[in-house]
Amino acid sequence: MTYDKELAAAKKAASLAATLCQKVQKALLQSDVHSKSDKSPVTVADYGSQAVVSFVLEKELPTELFSLVAEEDTGDLRTESGQETLQRITKLVNDSLGNEEVYADTPSLSTEDVLRAIDHGKSEGGAVGRHWVLDPIDGTKGFVRGDQYAIALALLDEGKVVLGVLACPNLPLASINQHSSESSHDKVGCLFFAKVGEGTYMQSLDGSSPVKVHVSAIANPEEASFFESFEAAHSLHDLSSSIAKKLGVKAPPVRIDSQAKYGALSRGDGAIYLRFPHKGYREKIWDHAAGCIVVTEAGGEVTDAAGNPLDFSKGKYLDLDTGIIVTNKKLMPSLLKAVRASIEEKVSSL
Numbered sequence: 058m059t060y061d062k063e064l065a066a067a068k069k070a071a072s073l074a075a076t077l078c079q080k081v082q083k084a085l086l087q088s089d090v091h092s093k094s095d096k097s098p099v100t101v102a103d104y105g106s107q108a109v110v111s112f113v114l115e116k117e118l119p120t121e122l123f124s125l126v127a128e129e130d131t132g133d134l135r136t137e138s139g140q141e142t143l144q145r146i147t148k149l150v151n152d153s154l155g156n157e158e159v160y161a162d163t164p165s166l167s168t169e170d171v172l173r174a175i176d177h178g179k180s181e182g183g184a185v186g187r188h189w190v191l192d193p194i195d196g197t198k199g200f201v202r203g204d205q206y207a208i209a210l211a212l213l214d215e216g217k218v219v220l221g222v223l224a225c226p227n228l229p230l231a232s233i234n235q236h237s238s239e240s241s242h243d244k245v246g247c248l249f250f251a252k253v254g255e256g257t258y259m260q261s262l263d264g265s266s267p268v269k270v271h272v273s274a275i276a277n278p279e280e281a282s283f284f285e286s287f288e289a290a291h292s293l294h295d296l297s298s299s300i301a302k303k304l305g306v307k308a309p310p311v312r313i314d315s316q317a318k319y320g321a322l323s324r325g326d327g328a329i330y331l332r333f334p335h336k337g338y339r340e341k342i343w344d345h346a347a348g349c350i351v352v353t354e355a356g357g358e359v360t361d362a363a364g365n366p367l368d369f370s371k372g373k374y375l376d377l378d379t380g381i382i383v384t385n386k387k388l389m390p391s392l393l394k395a396v397r398a399s400i401e402e403k404v405s406s407l
């Protein structure tokens with residue numbers, strides 16, 4: 058099973074969605090940001106990106122049963138006050154698809170078509186059959202700030218991630234490690250993609266040829282640097298810093314938004330990603346599925362704080378122990394030890 062046509066469709070869908078998001082980020086107005094019931098922000102680009110990916114996947118893979126587990130839903134867009142937003146999303150989606158030669162003859166989508174495309178993302182996923190997993194904009198807070206964000210798309214087959222695509226429109230093509238110069242950050246826009254057993258590749262979003270990428274080979278933690286969430290509300294920064302100290306990491310943390318962290322790690326920009334949400338937060342599969350295969354196919358490992366691999370077969374949520382840690386195979390044993398020790402210290406100090 059090679060998943061060739063699925064990967065081609067996923068790359069196309071994520072690239073088109075990235076173009077839509079770039080356009081909106083450039084012209085971002087405060088009125089484009091709405092608050093969902095959980096108080097997290099959502100923009101016309103989150104909805105537009107989800108509609109584009111859903112539409113393209115269905116169009117490109119017409120013979121397959123289409124199941125999509127995605128972050129956004131149409132609840133707010135079906136209300137009276139959501140009508141203007143819905144019109145704007147519909148125009149954005151039609152503009153993006155209309156710019157593509159292959160869809161130029163497709164009739165314009167109506168607001169109803171757009172609602173239907175977004176609502177396709179209602180699947181619950183699970184261990185049986187194939188399910189696409191989509192975060193139409195991961196790192197919406199970064200997107201709104203003008204910083205990093207990602208369009209993250211993965212395919213599950215019988216509960217396992219078999220392919221993943223990460224479009225990171227603001228990520229420099231050159232390394233963002235501590236030794237890189239600001240000027241090497243001029244060219245931005247990366248597309249990472251991985252298929253099970255076949256490695257991870259990166260190309261520019263405007264279509265250069267792909268290059269194979271590998272995680273950092275660093276074995277000495279003193280030389281390692283680590284990534285964590287930009288938003289302190291999303292991960293316990295003090296716990297990461299205690300782990301890094303125990304491990305002997307010298308460099309300060311690199312805080313960037315979204316699964317761009319997984320992309321950067323897959324090409325060795327940093328060696329470790331630590332994520333420890335506040336108590337009670339449940340991780341969603343769309344926040345990790347694409348990033349996870351991009352890193353593992355580049356030679357890295359992704360586990361929970363107990364060292365177990367992530368299980369994407371349980372539906373929308375990941376059922377895991379305490380947090381997510383990502384690094385290369387050489388550093389993982391000592392990282393896990395430092396994680397356990399820091400968690401124990403934290404518990405005994407409570």
Ligand SMILES: Nc1ncnc2c1ncn2[C@@H]1O[C@H](COP(=O)(O)OS(=O)(=O)O)[C@@H](OP(=O)(O)O)[C@H]1O
Nearest residue numbers: 194195196197199286287288290291314315334338
């Ligand atoms: N409280 C809390 N704890 C942990 N994680 C949370 C929390 N709230 C939200 N989220 C999810 O974090 C996603 C953003 O990813 P990051 O944390 O890597 O980036 S960032 O630092 O927030 O910018 C973000 O994804 P998007 O909603 O797609 O932006 C959320 O799914």
Ligand SMILES: [Mg+2]
Nearest residue numbers: 097098128197
């Ligand atoms: Mg969100």
Ligand SMILES: [Mg+2]
Nearest residue numbers: 192195196344
């Ligand atoms: Mg997300």
Ligand SMILES: [Mg+2]
Nearest residue numbers: 128192194195
């Ligand atoms: Mg999102």
